[in-house]
Amino acid sequence: AQRVTQPEKLLSVFKGAPVELKCNYSYSGSPELFWYVQYSRQRLQLLLRHISRESIKGFTADLNKGETSFHLKKPFAQEEDSAMYYCALGAGSYQLTFGKGTKLSVIP
Amino acid sequence: DAGVIQSPRHEVTEMGQEVTLRCKPISGHNSLFWYRQTMMRGLELLIYFNNNVPIDDSGMPEDRFSAKMPNASFSTLKIQPSEPRDSAVYFCASKFGGLGSPLHFGNGTRLTVT
DSSP, rough: OOOOOOSSEEEEETTSOOOOOOOOOOSSSOEEEEEEEEEESSSOOEEEEETTOBTTTBEOOOBBTTTBBBEEEEESSSGGGOEEEEEEEEEEEEEEEOHHHHEEEEOO | OOOSSSEEEEEEEOEEEEEEEEEOTTTTEEEEEEEEEEETTTEEEEEEEEEEEEEEOOOOOSTEEEEEEEEEEEEEEEEEEEEEEGGGGEEEOOOOSSSSSSOOOOOOOEEEEE
């Protein structure tokens, strides 16, 4: 069975400080991993996916198969980064399993 | 493209009443998902459809919950009878393609059962 763990419910950082949102997964197959973001009272939207190896809004995430992790990082946090972040694991043909989410609060 | 459209945005009902949530996926998408979001449990997958066929409904909490997708452009999630513990935000999402393709979420329906 697949599982996604986001150990931090809440993460508070000061503006300009580095951010790392942790995500660990459990899956025996070859994973597809995603980060979704939900700004206050808005719909969830895709932030980035590991297959694209892209940087979106300054965020990056590297898949580490040895540690089964897909941590989300940004070198300098901005106030507009405050949101709920969900890590998601794609397994099987269609299904995405989400972690419980981490609320990021950037303190001005 | 208006994206995934859900209605209503907010629903307040009394315990025991029937609740129907509606979703219109993005045209051309072949998979549709219903999620429930609560503070305690985060995002839980309730059921998903592929080409209008229910594939996995193991996340549906109890028989009080049912979902249908009569055609490619419409789906409903029904709760009958509703209970206070069903209070949550219910999201519908759709996508086209397999594993690597992203989910597109609707704005959600905030359900309050008193």
